[in-house]
Amino acid sequence: MSRLLIWALTLIAAVVWLLAGNDDRLRSDLSLFLPTGHNLEQRLLLDQLRKGPASRLILLGIEGGDDAGRARLSRQVAKELAASDLFAQVNNGDQPLDPERWRTLFAYRYLLSPQVTAGHFSAENLRTALKARLLELASPLSALYSRLLPADPTGELTALEQLLRPQQSPATRAGVWTSGDGTRALLVAETRASGFDLDAQQQAVTVIRTAFADAAPDRQYRLLLSGPGVYGVLSRQTIRDESSLLSLLAGLLVAAIVFFGYRSLPLVFYSALPVISGLLAGACAVILGFGAIHGITLAFGITLLGMTIDYPIHLFSHTTPGEPAAVGLSRIWPTLRLSALTSAAAFAVMMSTDFDGLAQLGLFATVGLAAALSVTRWVLPALPALNGVSDNAGFRHSTGERFAPIQGRNGHILYTGLFAVLGILALLWIWQQRHDLWEDDLAALSPIPSSLIEQDRTLRRQLGAPDVSRLLILQSDSIEGLLQQAEALQPKLEELIAQGAISDAELVSRYLPSARTQRKRQAELPDPQTLRANLDLAMQGLPFRRGTFEPFLRDLSAARQLTPLTLPMLEGTPLFSRVHSLLLQAGEGWLLMIPLTGVHGSDIHAGEARYLDLREETRRFVAGFRDEALYRLGWGLLALIALLLVALRSPRRVLRVLLPVALALVIDVALLLALGYRLSLFHLVSLLLVAGISLDYSLFVNRPRIDPEEFRHTRHALRICLASTAAVFGLLALSQLPVLKAIGMTVVIGVAAGYIAAFALTGPKEQR
Amino acid sequence: MRAELRLLLLLLFVSPLLAAEQPLTLEQILVPDDHPRIMRFREEKQLQILEHTLVTTGRLKFIPPDTLIREEDGEQRMSYRIQGDRVSIHQGEQELRRLDLGSTPELAAFATSLRALLAGDREALQQQFELQLSGERDAWLLQLTPRSDRLSQILERLMLRGDRNGIRTVETVERGGNRSLMELLPDE
Numbered sequence: 001m002s003r004l005l006i007w008a009l010t011l012i013a014a015v016v017w018l019l020a021g022n023d024d025r026l027r028s029d030l031s032l033f034l035p036t037g038h039n040l041e042q043r044l045l046l047d048q049l050r051k052g053p054a055s056r057l058i059l060l061g062i063e064g065g066d067d068a069g070r071a072r073l074s075r076q077v078a079k080e081l082a083a084s085d086l087f088a089q090v091n092n093g094d095q096p097l098d099p100e101r102w103r104t105l106f107a108y109r110y111l112l113s114p115q116v117t118a119g120h121f122s123a124e125n126l127r128t129a130l131k132a133r134l135l136e137l138a139s140p141l142s143a144l145y146s147r148l149l150p151a152d153p154t155g156e157l158t159a160l161e162q163l164l165r166p167q168q169s170p171a172t173r174a175g176v177w178t179s180g181d182g183t184r185a186l187l188v189a190e191t192r193a194s195g196f197d198l199d200a201q202q203q204a205v206t207v208i209r210t211a212f213a214d215a216a217p218d219r220q221y222r223l224l225l226s227g228p229g230v231y232g233v234l235s236r237q238t239i240r241d242e243s244s245l246l247s248l249l250a251g252l253l254v255a256a257i258v259f260f261g262y263r264s265l266p267l268v269f270y271s272a273l274p275v276i277s278g279l280l281a282g283a284c285a286v287i288l289g290f291g292a293i294h295g296i297t298l299a300f301g302i303t304l305l306g307m308t309i310d311y312p313i314h315l316f317s318h319t320t321p322g323e324p325a326a327v328g329l330s331r332i333w334p335t336l337r338l339s340a341l342t343s344a345a346a347f348a349v350m351m352s353t354d355f356d357g358l359a360q361l362g363l364f365a366t367v368g369l370a371a372a373l374s375v376t377r378w379v380l381p382a383l384p385a386l387n388g389v390s391d392n393a394g395f396r397h398s399t400g401e402r403f404a405p406i407q408g409r410n411g412h413i414l415y416t417g418l419f420a421v422l423g424i425l426a427l428l429w430i431w432q433q434r435h436d437l438w439e440d441d442l443a444a445l446s447p448i449p450s451s452l453i454e455q456d457r458t459l460r461r462q463l464g465a466p467d468v469s470r471l472l473i474l475q476s477d478s479i480e481g482l483l484q485q486a487e488a489l490q491p492k493l494e495e496l497i498a499q500g501a502i503s504d505a506e507l508v509s510r511y512l513p514s515a516r517t518q519r520k521r522q523a524e525l526p527d528p529q530t531l532r533a534n535l536d537l538a539m540q541g542l543p544f545r546r547g548t549f550e551p552f553l554r555d556l557s558a559a560r561q562l563t564p565l566t567l568p569m570l571e572g573t574p575l576f577s578r579v580h581s582l583l584l585q586a587g588e589g590w591l592l593m594i595p596l597t598g599v600h601g602s603d604i605h606a607g608e609a610r611y612l613d614l615r616e617e618t619r620r621f622v623a624g625f626r627d628e629a630l631y632r633l634g635w636g637l638l639a640l641i642a643l644l645l646v647a648l649r650s651p652r653r654v655l656r657v658l659l660p661v662a663l664a665l666v667i668d669v670a671l672l673l674a675l676g677y678r679l680s681l682f683h684l685v686s687l688l689l690v691a692g693i694s695l696d697y698s699l700f701v702n703r704p705r706i707d708p709e710e711f712r713h714t715r716h717a718l719r720i721c722l723a724s725t726a727a728v729f730g731l732l733a734l735s736q737l738p739v740l741k742a743i744g745m746t747v748v749i750g751v752a753a754g755y756i757a758a759f760a761l762t763g764p765k766e767q768r
Numbered sequence: 769m770r771a772e773l774r775l776l777l778l779l780l781f782v783s784p785l786l787a788a789e790q791p792l793t794l795e796q797i798l799v800p801d802d803h804p805r806i807m808r809f810r811e812e813k814q815l816q817i818l819e820h821t822l823v824t825t826g827r828l829k830f831i832p833p834d835t836l837i838r839e840e841d842g843e844q845r846m847s848y849r850i851q852g853d854r855v856s857i858h859q860g861e862q863e864l865r866r867l868d869l870g871s872t873p874e875l876a877a878f879a880t881s882l883r884a885l886l887a888g889d890r891e892a893l894q895q896q897f898e899l900q901l902s903g904e905r906d907a908w909l910l911q912l913t914p915r916s917d918r919l920s921q922i923l924e925r926l927m928l929r930g931d932r933n934g935i936r937t938v939e940t941v942e943r944g945g946n947r948s949l950m951e952l953l954p955d956e
Binding site: 143544 | 811813815816817818819820822824838840844846848853857891894895896915916918919922923940942944946948
């Protein structure tokens with residue numbers, strides 16, 4: 001009784017402790033499960049991809065209605081979003097130019113403009129410039145030019161603006177951005193929070209949807225949303241919805257199967273106790289060990305601990321009516337213990353990895369298995385109701401010997417031969433597919449439907465949003481050093497463009513020239529007397545009012561005294577986010593990224609710059625992560641075999657126990673490949689579960705010295721085990737989510753193969 | 769006498785007066801017209817920074833449904849071709865620049881207002897501007913005030929004057945006091 005009390009109190013304490021903790025102990029930040037990169041540089045780049053401006057962009061499309069209606073909605077939504085402090089900026093192509101933001105750049109125009117070279121301000125050149133301005137004043141564009149003309153007769157700001165303008169800005173209808181065919185109004189919003197901060201992104205998405213709903217109360221218009229954050233929120237929501245629905249269904253199904261097996265409601269309730277205890281223990285252990293638990297760890301952990309539902313089933317089935325549960329338990333305890341400990345050993349090996357996600361999973365599963373086993377061993381037999389219940393359990397083994405149609409020695413030889421052939425075929429098939437084994441494209445496992453990914457691509461193209469997957473990298477001790485390097489690289493890049501190797505390269509030194517270049521331009525600015533004389537000469541015979549260009553004379557003199565513009569001074573200007581997103585601090589030094597577009601070929605050589613294909617890098621990282629997992633699994637399996645050798649003390653018996661497990665895994669993988677799947681991390685974790693469950697089956701079937709009555713108990717137990725596992729994971733296999741489907745398929749195929757192999761390969765002597 | 773009959777009589781007496789007072793409608797000014805047209809223009813610009821008025825003459829060509837070409841006289845032979853949402857600037861035969869209407873709201877105003885007026889496209893006008901019509905059939909004034917923030921930072925309003933034969937002058941009032949008056953004349 002005291003045992004029960006201790007258990008119940010521990011359980012309650014764990015629940016209270018878990019509930020009392022704050023929310024940040026459950027992490028949904030995906031980066032824990034993403035590769036972290038091998039060196040500082042790669043880590044920084046990936047970090048930039050995850051948290052940088054690209055990850056913060058939300059693309060909006062408005063469809064339906066007419067041009068005017070969409071434009072009205074676009075303006076209204078943009079206004080709402082700009083008013084919210086969740087967004088750093090919102091753009092729909094109709095933003096008034098904010099002179100405040102241009103103030104600094106305007107002051108520095110003579111140091112920033114590439115037009116400023118020797119003789120740029122001679123009388124002759126000034127006269128040419130003024131004549132050109134006169135033409136512009138006569139043109140329908142005059143409104144734009146006349147305002148800035150007195151301060152900028154040589155048009156430096158226009159030159160700067162030209163540099164800043166996105167390479168392809170979207171088309172416009174009714175004053176706002178639209179798709180090329182004009183049927184969709186486009187907006188871009190940049191959130192303040194990182195795209196991986198899913199709670200903040202959720203908030204942003206809600207604000208956008210509310211703004212849209214307020215602006216368009218009728219159903220005539222549709223809102224399309226896309227971007228990394230939006231998809232993160234959507235996947236989380238989809239996984240949550242689908243997982244909770246599936247777990248509910250799975251729970252009901254298992255309850256029904258257990259009830260059908262034992263015709264007892266209390267047993268249905270008791271069968272859940274080890275699993276629940278295991279989950280609680282696992283979660284507590286991970287939070288204690290790591291400070292927080294990741295949502296994915298929890299999901300995988302629950303999957304892995306699903307195997308502990310088998311423990312109480314073993315206990316129930318092996319307890320003969322009328323005898324206390326403790327007696328039934330004593331008969332199976334060595335086998336049950338071995339089964340759980342071997343699995344736990346395999347998981348424990350995972351804890352030694354550097355990857356937080358895998359290590360958490362290992363700890364969760366190891367502690368969870370130990371807890372579930374302990375509850376089955378010490379708590380369940382002590383439950384008062386259990387001993388009475390078994391009496392009227394309705395299962396009584398009526399289904400007897402129907403499993404194998406051909407019995408006896410012949411049957412054994414036949415099945416062994418059959419499985420030998422199957423195993424060899426499966427191995428051959430896997431060998432043949434060995435180059436096409438792994439799924440390293442994360443997108444294939446994304447819970448986002450491919451139609452939405454296509455939509456994102458379309459919106460991105462229509463908005464002319466850059467695709468930063470191919471870069472050149474420069475490295476230096478200082479920003480100034482980087483900018484000088486970048487300027488030196490410009491001729492080479494122009495050559496590459498001319499050759500057609502790339503179609504464009506975004507050089508940050510175009511926006512922010514090095515201090516050296518700025519000083520060089522400063523040296524070309526004439527002194528006030530010379531400039532005034534040149535201007536007077538240039539104005540002769542032209543209709544400009546005298547004194548019009550005083551602001552020009554004043555500003556140019558002032559520009560001669562400026563200290564060169566640097567990155568911190570850009571804050572608050574339209575250049576800042578652009579420049580800042582391309583410069584990264586790396587330890588002591590700095591990195592400069594040069595995004596390339598239209599890259600032909602697999603490598604680009606440009607001076608000291610290193611070429612980096614981020615998509616390729618990411619793929620490599622994913623493969624590295626998977627290799628790490630595979631490596632750990634290998635060690636886990638070795639640990640499992642070592643433990644079996646110690647416990648069974650006979651290599652022959654170990655072989656006999658392991659053969660069905662190996663067959664299950666090989667046939668599982670071969671069938672998955674044959675069905676057109678490629679293996680990912682999710683499959684690997686599932687295969688671990690298959691190994692654990694198959695080993696459990698095999699250990700129970702291969703128990704030494706059991707009589708036919710006991711063997712029938714075992715068969716009954718395994719039948720219910722298989723039915724419940726197959727039901728739960730069969731449901732997962734039906735899911736629309738690639739990840740859940742992968743787990744479900746793998747486990748269902750694997751445990752079915754493991755079950756059949758375990759029974760078929762058991763010699764006639766054991767079956768008797 | 770029944771009340772209805774009394775009202776009817778009253779209406780019969782009063783209706784000629786009502787007809788005279790009937791307000792001018794946009795439909796009367798903006799009649800959809802899809803004939804190509806060529807006309808001459810004379811534009812006077814008064815700019816704060818110039819000592820005298822800047823006069824430009826040239827021809828406007830309207831090719832339905834959406835092409836408007838402004839060819840300026842003079843040795844520079846500047847021309848502006850607005851087709852759909854694209855604008856190209858030419859000097860002689862040479863194309864100097866290509867612009868998107870949305871990125872240059874001044875051009876958008878120029879293009880949409882004049883083009884929409886010539887085509888009688890009320891909807892296009894109303895997308896960009898608040899419309900206010902006054903006057904009578906033979907001397908009307910249509911005032912256009914920009915709807916978008918970006919355009920209204922630059923342009924205060926457009927004033928179009930015309931008679932029953934169509935549009936006669938386009939007056940542009942910019943923020944900051946610059947104004948221009950474009951007179952449309954039949955092509956000789």
